[in-house]
Amino acid sequence: MLTSILTDDISMLQVGNKYNAPLMVAHRADLQRTLLNRALALGVTVRTGAVITAIAEDFSPRVQLASGEWISGDVVIAADGVKSFVREQIAKRKGYQNGTMSTGDAAYRILISEDRMKGDQKALGLLRGVTGSRWMGPGGHIMAYPLRSNKMYNMVLIHPIRPTQQQTESWTSRGTKAEMLKTYAGWNSTIRHLLSYVPDGEVMEWTLNSHAPLPSWVENKFVLVGDACHPMLPYVAQGAANAIEDAAVLTVALSVIGSTNSIDDALRIYQAVRKARGEAIQASARETQRALHLPDGKEQEERDRKIRDSTEAATKRELGAGEKRNPDLWSDQQWQDYMWGVDVMKETLEKWSEIVLAQPTQTPISFSKRVD
Ligand SMILES: Cc1cc2nc3c(=O)[nH]c(=O)nc-3n(C[C@H](O)[C@H](O)[C@H](O)COP(=O)(O)OP(=O)(O)OC[C@H]3O[C@@H](n4cnc5c(N)ncnc54)[C@H](O)[C@@H]3O)c2cc1C
Structure with missing residues (x-):
């Protein structure tokens, strides 16, 4: 059997220099901790274990927790991920399509620590470098990069679903190391060595489904952000980046309105700046999947x-x-x-005049607040 494996590298430093902003890869927990610390420093009240089980019929900004308690605010920003409960509610009541379609692929995710690579100069070279690597071969590809100050090597390995594999979009479902090694037995020695270093029982695996775009990300005072509105498949490796772009645009939009009466304008601007762009990046998964998984x-x-x-x-x-x-x-x-060559926050302010000022709103919009 022919197995042509091509490596395609991207230097994070070069890209960072080109766009005058660092191209960063981060461990999910580190990114979450950074965001949490900043939110706490800004005085945000964070409640954990607060699962939303119902929302207001008319999409006025009210949600109910599993405890039965109702919480209300000026706007509900739903960042509840790929299995978004809020998206499901909106789709149900508005008659939107909310189904998923299998991509035919599943992904293994593994982390290899430095001490497991002892004596393997090739693996250590990858770990200590500033390069993200892709290996592509028939039916699949691998995306890998160093994390945590070059102490861990992260690999996401996309491969065809096994005929008997159960469909799951769960972050916590596990695969087996033996099955993974079998899948990549025909790949090059660098990959095989790297995979052999993963401890047994530490292989995560889940199936990858695509989601159709929604007609709208906004319903009255509810707004979807992140995977809730553009679930990104790992072919793109841009899901977290785009969730953060959503947050940046929404922050600018909500910061420049003069009063809560203008929240609808802010949500409209957010959707105008983000929806087409987010969905284009989301849709690029299909093209990447095709290009990277070509048979010999x-x-x-x-x-x-x-x-x-x-x-x-x-x-x-x-x-x-x-x-x-x-x-x-x-x-x-x-x-x-x-x-990466765009300033979405600047674009938000530019689009503002195009979209909102063209259609006068109830209250004048104040530009007095500075957005840093
Ligand atoms: C294998 C794989 C590899 C990836 N690699 C990359 C990558 O290299 N780079 C990248 O940028 N992205 C990557 N992504 C995508 C990235 O992980 C997601 O796009 C990102 O996590 C989306 O963030 P989010 O905040 O929208 O959703 P999530 O991170 O999923 O957070 C949703 C949160 O909402 C909570 N929640 C859910 N339902 C409720 C409810 N009813 N009530 C209250 N809370 C609720 C959940 O508990 C969770 O905390 C990858 C994804 C996969 C599957």
Whole structure:
């Protein structure tokens, strides 16, 4: 059996320099802790174990917790993830489609600590570098990068679902190391060695489903953000980034309105800036899946040639290098410009005049608040 495995690397430093902002990869727990600390410092009250089980019939800003308690506010920002209860309620009452479709793939996620790599210079080189790597082969691909000050190596391995595999979108479902090693037995020695370092019982696995876009992310005083409105598959590796973009845009929009009477305007602006862009990035998963999982043959050889050509042109900083498209969108300069070469907060203020000032609202909008 032919198994052509191509590696496609992206230097986080180079990308960071180009866009004048660091390209960062972070452990989920570290990112959450950073966000939590900032929220607490700003005086936000955080309640854990508060599961929302009902919302107001008319989407006025009221939610009910499992305890029976109702909570109300000026607006409800629903960031309740890929299995969003709020999205489900909106879809049910508005007659929107809220189904999922299997991509045909599942993902393993593993973390390898430095001490497990002792003596393996190749693996240690990957761990200590500043490069994110993709390996692609027939039917699947792997995305990997160092985390936690280069002390852990993170790998997400996407592969076809086994015929008997149960469909689950759960973060906590586990796979077996033996099954994973079998899946990647034909891949190169770097991968096989890396996978052999994972402790038994520490292989996470879940199936990947795609979700149709919603007609609207806003219903009265409810607004969806993050995976609740654009569930991103890991082919894109941009889900957290886009959830943060949502938050940034919503923050700007809610910061510049003069009073709570103008919340509808802020939500409209948020949707105008974010919906098409978020859904385009979400939809790019399909293109990436196709390009990265090609079976061996002419099309795969052509893809590999294009990846090599565009990478070489980019590395040498050749004139017009950006015109050489890279079939792996993650490394493609034009797609990178689209994903990372924008200032969404600035765009929010620019779109403001286009959208809101064109249609006068109940209350004048104040631009007196500065957005940092
Ligand atoms: C295998 C894999 C690899 C990935 N790799 C990357 C990557 O490299 N880079 C990247 O940017 N993204 C990646 N992502 C995507 C990223 O993890 C998600 O896009 C991101 O976590 C979405 O954030 P969120 O806050 O919208 O949702 P979540 O992080 O899912 O948070 C939702 C929260 O809502 C809570 N919740 C749910 N229901 C209720 C309820 N009824 N009441 C109260 N609370 C509720 C949940 O407990 C949870 O805390 C990957 C995803 C997968 C599956």
